[in-house]
Amino acid sequence: MHISGFVARGYEQLRDVFTRLVADGRETGAALSVWADGTEVVGLTGGWADSARSRPWRHDTLVHTYSVSKPFASLAALTAVADGTLRLDEPVSAYWAEYGTGGKNATTLRQILTHRAGLPAFPPSAATLDLLDQDGLLRSLAAAPAKWEPGSRVAEHALTYGHLIDGVLRAGTGRSLGEVYADVVRPALNIDAWFGVPERDLDRVADVEHALPGAAEQILAEVYPSYGRVLAAPTGALDPSRLNSVGWRRAVFGAINLHASASALAAFYGSLTSPDGPVRRLLGHELHDEYLTTQVCGTDDTVGRTLAWTLGPLRTDAIIGLGGLGGSAAWWSLRHGHAVAYVTRRLHDHSRVAEIAAALDDDINTEVRRP
Structure with a gap:
């Protein structure tokens, strides 16, 4: 080759x-x-x-890069911290009320970004959901009990990381992770890296x-x-x-x-x-x-x-x-x-x-x- x-x-x-x-x-x-x-x-x-x-x-x-993605997803959340809309150490249930169940009411954005939210996997109920059912997956996370007290342990949130960020952004800013990345992060970085590849680049x-x-x-x-x-x-x-x-x-x-x-x-x-x-x-x-x-x-x-x-x-x-x-x-x-x-x-x-x-x-x- x-x-x-x-x-x-x-x-x-x-x-x-x-x-x-x-x-x-x-x-x-x-x-x-x-x-x-x-x-x-x-x-x-x-x-x-x-x-x-x-x-x-x-x-x-x-x-497609798998977890190489995660630092870019976190930047979307941090731009909302930078402009004062979100706070790293405030419970995310202050914005995302549905999330404040199952021992998760005190979970902070900092804990989410550092893989300490206690939801390293989607709950078993998500097995019936499609991989791209964003709303259904967000609801499953909001309803799921934490596996352990948020902040007490660390475990890479392999699939849930971006959805947790997305849920906080939607509730706290009115914009999705994809929208914040496309409108704020990617233009600021001027980078050929995409959440949602444009049709012209497929x-x-x-x-x-x-x-x-x-x-x-x-x-x-x-x-x-x-x-x-x-x-x-x-x-x-x-x-x-x-x-x-x-x-x-x-x-x-x-x-x-x-x-x-x-x-x-x-x-x-x-x-x-x-x-x-x-x-x-x-x-x-x-x-x-x-x-x-x-x-x-x-x-x-x-x-x-x-x-x-x-x-x-x-x-x-x-x-x-x-x-x-x-x-x-x-x-x-x-x-x-x-x-x-x-x-x-x-x-x-x-x-x-x-x-x-x-x-x-x-x-x-x-x-x-x-x-």
Whole structure:
């Protein structure tokens, strides 16, 4: 399969790693971008963007990224904090009255953004709902009892994260997550990353496929065994026939369905910590600092490892960033001052991006070792 793109001097080793991933069949379609000092220094694409192997992957190809989405969903909520409409530490039931049941009445937006809301999964009743039944899924969360006292434990809210944000935004601002992202966040960032891909851009979206013959069942059993319980309802979040549909690409599912190019994600992380960057301008100085500060560090009950969550990405001594189920990931290197994004359409583990990170001397192990 064809490899195209560019590599600046000093990053030649990445071309070798990327070429090997595509040549040995571990990749059927992927892109790698690295930004440093405000410039894209690596922009590589390889393989195909579609299941029919007729569309080569291009620099502007978009792909479904799973949890890489979450920091962008959180920004939508934080813009409403920045303008004073919402407050991080006020109970969200003050706006979303229906949510204040089942031990959830004191839940705050900060707890939602840091995966401590006590609803890491949709309730069993959501199993009968369609993946894109936004109103039904919101009602199911509002009626569900918290699994534990909000704020007392941390567990990645794998599918529920975006819906919780959406419910708060709808009740507190009158606008949905998708509307706030489209009208406020995306224009401020000037980023080619979408919750709800415009019709004119659908031909740029890559098809996803499973690497393992057992598809969803096998990837959960062998690669992500701890995620089975949080992905159980609604069904379809691992089904390529849903993920490749126009309906999914046009919809907003804030926890997992950001569609983005590698270059856009790396550019975002490349400016994330900048004192005059777009994220700081969007949030203001104080909230931007808080966005990047570790809010909670502890054993994540979904992931089963000790993680440090900010109000959006994960943070370690080495990186700020987040990966997604299937193998895509993006981060800012605190040690080396560059941003990296690797996106793939072939759903498997993170061994591919780990090889990219190793070639850059980036430690992307998100488990935190507490003193």
